[in-house]
Amino acid sequence: MSLKIYDWPTGPFPARVRIALAEKGLLEQVQFERINLWKGEHKTAEFKAKLSYSGTVPVLELEDGTIIAEVNAIITFLDNLDDDQSLTGRTPAQKGIILNMTRRAELEVQEVISTYFHNATPGLGPDVEIYQNKEWGLYQLAKGLRGLRHFDELLQKQPYVAGDEFSMADIALVGGMLFAAMIDVEVPSDLTALFAWYKRVQERPSVKQQIDRGFLDGSKL
Numbered sequence: 001m002s003l004k005i006y007d008w009p010t011g012p013f014p015a016r017v018r019i020a021l022a023e024k025g026l027l028e029q030v031q032f033e034r035i036n037l038w039k040g041e042h043k044t045a046e047f048k049a050k051l052s053y054s055g056t057v058p059v060l061e062l063e064d065g066t067i068i069a070e071v072n073a074i075i076t077f078l079d080n081l082d083d084d085q086s087l088t089g090r091t092p093a094q095k096g097i098i099l100n101m102t103r104r105a106e107l108e109v110q111e112v113i114s115t116y117f118h119n120a121t122p123g124l125g126p127d128v129e130i131y132q133n134k135e136w137g138l139y140q141l142a143k144g145l146r147g148l149r150h151f152d153e154l155l156q157k158q159p160y161v162a163g164d165e166f167s168m169a170d171i172a173l174v175g176g177m178l179f180a181a182m183i184d185v186e187v188p189s190d191l192t193a194l195f196a197w198y199k200r201v202q203e204r205p206s207v208k209q210q211i212d213r214g215f216l217d218g219s220k221l
């Protein structure tokens, strides 16, 4: 099987798909094609028509030309290629809880930090950021910090974001931590359960590889 991913190598959203690929032993089967976000290649009419109407990466293309965009959709596809749905849940209840907690990690952490980046910082530059609202961006940053505190409280009671096992929900929270690091959002040091969890998930080669990759191209973005 050969898979193609339209990618931004330093991006915290594509990093989540790389973690899932490594978990499923599929990293070597993927060809990555770089989309230059600084040049707005993800906002062209062609990209939106062929790959993702939302104008974001990553996007997966299968051998037969089938397109799957959105991190959770891509991870769900990858997790269903074998008989062990280790990332998205093996029982109906696990599937529900994992999706619930994955969306929570996105809505309360990664996506709001991303909104802060695109609205209250120069983001991807004036050619790409055609509308910015600094006040909204700062409001979202505060929400993201509250979200991290919520996950710290949750992780005082359970080892992983969706319960006893590592899952797609942990990958989503790692995405939030990576985004925070990339744009220098400081995670409060008193969130000790969150940091203990971050250390624990880095015992997995899939996660450690992504953190050790650091930020490519010599710059953070």
Ligand SMILES: N[C@@H](CCC(=O)N[C@@H](CS)C(=O)NCC(=O)O)C(=O)O
Pocket (backbone or CB within 6 Å): 008, 011, 012, 013, 014, 037, 042, 055, 056, 057, 058, 069, 070, 071, 072, 114, 124, 128
């Ligand atoms: N909801 C999307 C979000 C993806 C996303 O925001 N990706 C970033 C790359 S790390 C992006 O394409 N940003 C460009 C932009 O928002 O202009 C998903 O889960 O795939």
